[in-house]
Amino acid sequence: xxxxxxxxxxxxxxxxxxxxxxxxxxxxxxxxxxxxxxxxxxxxxxxxxxxxxxxxxxxxxxxxxxxxxxxxxxxxxxxxxxxxxxxxxxxxxxxxxxxxxxxxxxxxxxxxxxxxxxxxxxxxxxxxxxxxxxxxxxxxxxxxxxxxxxxxxxxxxxxxxxxxxxxxxxxxxxxxxxxxxxxxxxxxxxxxxxxxxxxxxxxxxxxxxxxxxxxxxxxxxxxxxxxxxxxxxxxxxxxxxxxxxxxxxxxxxxxxxxxxxxxxxxxxxxxxxxxxxxxxxxxxxxxxxxxxxxxxxxxxxxxxxxxxxxxxxxxxxxxxxxxxxxxxxxxxxxxxxxxxxxxxxxxxxxxxxxxxxxxxxxxxxxxxxxxxxxxxxxxxxxxxxxxxxxxxxxxxxxxxxxx
Amino acid sequence: xxxxxxxxxxxxxxxxxxxxxxxxxxxxxxxxxxxxxxxxxxxxxxxxxxxxxxxxxxxxxxxxxxxxxxxxxxxxxxxxxxxxxxxxxxxxxxxxxxxxxxxxxxxxxxxxxxxxxxxxxxxxxxxxxxxxxxxxxxxxxxxxxxxxxxxxxxxxxxxx
Numbered sequence: 001x002x003x004x005x006x007x008x009x010x011x012x013x014x015x016x017x018x019x020x021x022x023x024x025x026x027x028x029x030x031x032x033x034x035x036x037x038x039x040x041x042x043x044x045x046x047x048x049x050x051x052x053x054x055x056x057x058x059x060x061x062x063x064x065x066x067x068x069x070x071x072x073x074x075x076x077x078x079x080x081x082x083x084x085x086x087x088x089x090x091x092x093x094x095x096x097x098x099x100x101x102x103x104x105x106x107x108x109x110x111x112x113x114x115x116x117x118x119x120x121x122x123x124x125x126x127x128x129x130x131x132x133x134x135x136x137x138x139x140x141x142x143x144x145x146x147x148x149x150x151x152x153x154x155x156x157x158x159x160x161x162x163x164x165x166x167x168x169x170x171x172x173x174x175x176x177x178x179x180x181x182x183x184x185x186x187x188x189x190x191x192x193x194x195x196x197x198x199x200x201x202x203x204x205x206x207x208x209x210x211x212x213x214x215x216x217x218x219x220x221x222x223x224x225x226x227x228x229x230x231x232x233x234x235x236x237x238x239x240x241x242x243x244x245x246x247x248x249x250x251x252x253x254x255x256x257x258x259x260x261x262x263x264x265x266x267x268x269x270x271x272x273x274x275x276x277x278x279x280x281x282x283x284x285x286x287x288x289x290x291x292x293x294x295x296x297x298x299x300x301x302x303x304x305x306x307x308x309x310x311x312x313x314x315x316x317x318x319x320x321x322x323x324x325x326x327x328x329x330x331x332x333x334x335x336x337x338x339x340x341x342x343x344x345x346x347x348x349x350x351x352x353x354x355x356x357x358x359x360x361x362x363x364x365x366x367x368x369x370x371x372x373x374x375x376x377x378x379x380x381x382x383x384x385x386x387x388x389x390x391x392x393x394x395x396x397x398x399x400x401x402x403x
Numbered sequence: 404x405x406x407x408x409x410x411x412x413x414x415x416x417x418x419x420x421x422x423x424x425x426x427x428x429x430x431x432x433x434x435x436x437x438x439x440x441x442x443x444x445x446x447x448x449x450x451x452x453x454x455x456x457x458x459x460x461x462x463x464x465x466x467x468x469x470x471x472x473x474x475x476x477x478x479x480x481x482x483x484x485x486x487x488x489x490x491x492x493x494x495x496x497x498x499x500x501x502x503x504x505x506x507x508x509x510x511x512x513x514x515x516x517x518x519x520x521x522x523x524x525x526x527x528x529x530x531x532x533x534x535x536x537x538x539x540x541x542x543x544x545x546x547x548x549x550x551x552x553x554x555x556x557x558x559x560x561x562x563x
Contacts, residue, residue, distance in 0.1 A: 024458040028451045035447045284441060288448035295455040302462050 002323040004330070011331035014303065022335060025299045029339030029379065030346065032289030033372045037347025038354070039285040041368050043278025045355055050270045054263065058122045060223040062086075062233045062262040064240065071244065071257045072216040079239050085224050085232035090117035091204055092218040095211050099145060099200060100161040100175065101154055108145055108198045110162060112207030113220070120222040128156035128182025131203050139178040140201040143185025156180050162200065168212025176210060178202065226264070233262040289375070292339070293383040300332050300387035311391050312399030325392040332384025333377055340376020344369060449535070452499070453543040460492050460547035471551050472559030485552040492544025493537055500536025504529055 015022040064080070066072055072091070080089045093112040098105050117123065118130040131138050139160065146154040154160065158180045165171045184201065208214065223232040237260050241247075246256050304311070311324060348364060464471070474484060508524060515522040 021458055021461060024454050024461075028454050031447060031451050031454075035444065039444065281440075281444065284444040285447070287445065288451045291448045291451040291455065295451065295458065298455065298459060299462070302459070 002319070002326055004326075007323075007327045007330045008334065010327055011334050014307075014331055015335060021299060025295055026335055026339030026342070028292035028295040029289070029336050029376055030343040032286070032292035033340045033343025033376055034347035034350065035285035035288050036282060036375070037344050037368060037372050038351045039281035040278070040371070041348070041351040041364060042354065043274065043281055044365065044368065045351075047271060047274040047278065050274055051267065054267050054270050056122060058120055058220075058222070058263060060226055060229050060263055061120055061122075062221040062223060062229065062236060062260065064219040064221065064236065065259045065261070066215070066217045066257060067259055068257040069217075070215045072219065073214070076240060076243060077216070077219065079243055080219055080221050080236055083232065083236050083239055085228050085235065087222050087224050088116045088120055089219055089221040090114040090120055091216040092117070092220060093204060093207055093211070093213060093216050094218065095164055095207060095213070097165065097200075098163040098173075099141075100163060101158070102152055105163075106145070106198065108162075108200045110164060110200050110202060110207060112204035112211075113201050114204055116222075117201065117220055120220045123184050124186050126183045126185050128180070130182055130184070131201060133203070135181065135203050136206055137176065137178045138181040138203065140182045140184050141180055142197060142199040143183060145198050145200060146180075146183045154180055154183075156182055162202070164207070164210050166210065166212045174210070223262070229262050229264045233260055233264075236260065289379065293336075293379040296332055296336055296380065296383040297387060299335075300328065300384050301390070303331070304328065304387045304391040307391075308394065308399045308402050311394050312396045312402070315394070315396035316400060321392040325388045328388035328391050329381060329384045332388065333380035336376045336380030336383070337373065340373050340379075343376070344372035347372065449539065453496075453539040456492055456496055456540065457543035457547060459495075460488065460544050461550070463491070464488065464547045464551045467551075468554065468559050468562050471554050472556045472562070475554070475556035476560065481552040485548045488548035488551050489541060489544045492548065493540030496536045496540030496543070497533070500533055500539075503536070504532040507532070 064072075077089065077091050080086060090113050095110045095112070097108060097110045099108045111117075113131070115131060115133045118125075123130065125140075126143055128140070131140055139162065141154060141160075159177055160180060161175045162178050163173050163175045165173050184199075204216075221236065223229045240258065241256065244257060314324060348369070351364075471484060474487075479487075508529075511524065512522055
């Protein structure tokens with residue numbers, strides 16, 4: 001068996017003898033590997049970006065939404081609170097109302113919540129504080145309500161009028177004066193979960209009284225840990241179902257009067273979507289890799305034909321078939337791997353600039369870096385096998401006779 | 404409600420109006436964006452393919468050095484030789500283009516019928532495939548053909 005270093009030296013000599021041809025051949029692999037690295041790191045960064053977005057949506061939240069009216073009462077709140085694994089829960093009642101400030105009115109969604117809502121839904125405060133359980137006519141406004149579309153920005157300690165329809169009085173709209181306690185939102189909003197809705201938070205008991213609505217239409221609950229979230233959410237569903245009188249058989253068929261969504265579900269939907277996108281992009285990128293490997297095979301066939309008499313000579317002085325196979329495989333692998341290394345570097349540079357342009361962080365893993373080099377090595381071997389085999393099978397007498 | 408047109412322009416309204424054409428606009432914007440990315444990524448493999456053509460044309464020119472010398476000695480002009488090699492490279496590329504368009508349509512057909520979408524093959528995509536393959540043949544063949552055309556016949560004939 002020929003020594004690998006000698007074989008490598010011979011390959012480099014051969015590649016150097018036609019520099020332009022070698023450069024163009026590896027350029028094909030460079031572009032292909034760069035395309036794969038770019039699409040791959042784009043997908044990976046995209047994936048982790050959306051995952052942080054979903055994590056930012058709340059602390060292991062479980063949302064229970066009533067799909068019919070008058071489903072949830074105080075007793076259900078206690079059931080959820082007493083379910084093992086639940087560390088906090090806020091009931092919620094949502095009413096569509098209006099907000100009036102300095103003579104301007106806009107439609108808002110008024111959410112009656114308890115103080116625990118802030119932790120469960122991971123709400124960030126821009127100014128002021130979130131409502132406490134002892135508060136009465138206090139309101140927390142979302143950034144959108146406070147800052148956009150209004151002539152003057154609403155500040156904490158301002159007074160606003162909330163117009164709330166009263167259901168116990170056949171839906172007649174009545175206006176109440178609330179003191180703004182805080183502004184909720186982030187300076188920079190995300191794509192998936194922009195809290196950019198026209199939301200106003202008020203204490204739940206006040207809203208129940210004013211709107212004449214005795215029930216809740218949502219619960220925001222929080223599980224102790226991320227691993228338990230699915231189990232806890234199932235347990236809550238079972239207990240609520242039992243209390244409302246829905247048999248387990250119907251729960252499985254989703255014939256219920258409530259829906260339950262948890263963070264783990266949302267996470268898995270988001271990540272499966274982005275992994276489909278990633279696979280698609282990488283698949284497209286790898287077509288150019290395929291084209292590049294056809295180029296390597298083509299040029300290796302030319303090389304073998306050109307060096308027919310050299311191969312004949314080598315065989316005549318005692319090189320075995322496997323020696324010759326090895327020499328040509330080495331040449332093709334060197335060609336491809338050098339393209340792979342350059343391609344990975346170029347791809348990472350491009351991915352870095354692209355990501356900075358879009359404003360997502362680049363997520364370079366060891367996997368991204370190593371995959372380009374491993375794949376290019378494999379391509380070198382696969383594309384080189386047939387030409388190398390052809391060289392190894394040559395009849396020394398015939399090849400020496402050829403001019 | 405007594406809002407002035409100026410307020411409407413500035414979006415200072417207690418309501419927003421979104422109709423179906425807005426939604427269609429957004430959808431077609433998204434699809435156009437996706438189509439652009441897909442075409443760009445697909446075009447990369449065309450670049451790689453054209454590098455391959457250029458490479459093999461360079462090899463062909465080198466291999467046929469002696470033949471080029473003979474042609475020149477027989478009175479072929481530089482233009483004749485340029486034309487000869489350009490034709491060869493366009494020919495390779497166009498054959499690739501024709502097969503590529505057929506394979507592409509076949510694949511698109513099976514993919515769309517698998518996903519139960521009606522296939523829509525725009526005419527310009529087919530013609531574009533041919534035109535692009537001819538252009539690629541010319542572009543990647545021009546440097547090798549120029550090299551062949553500018554060979555010194557004496558040098559070329561002397562080479563073994």
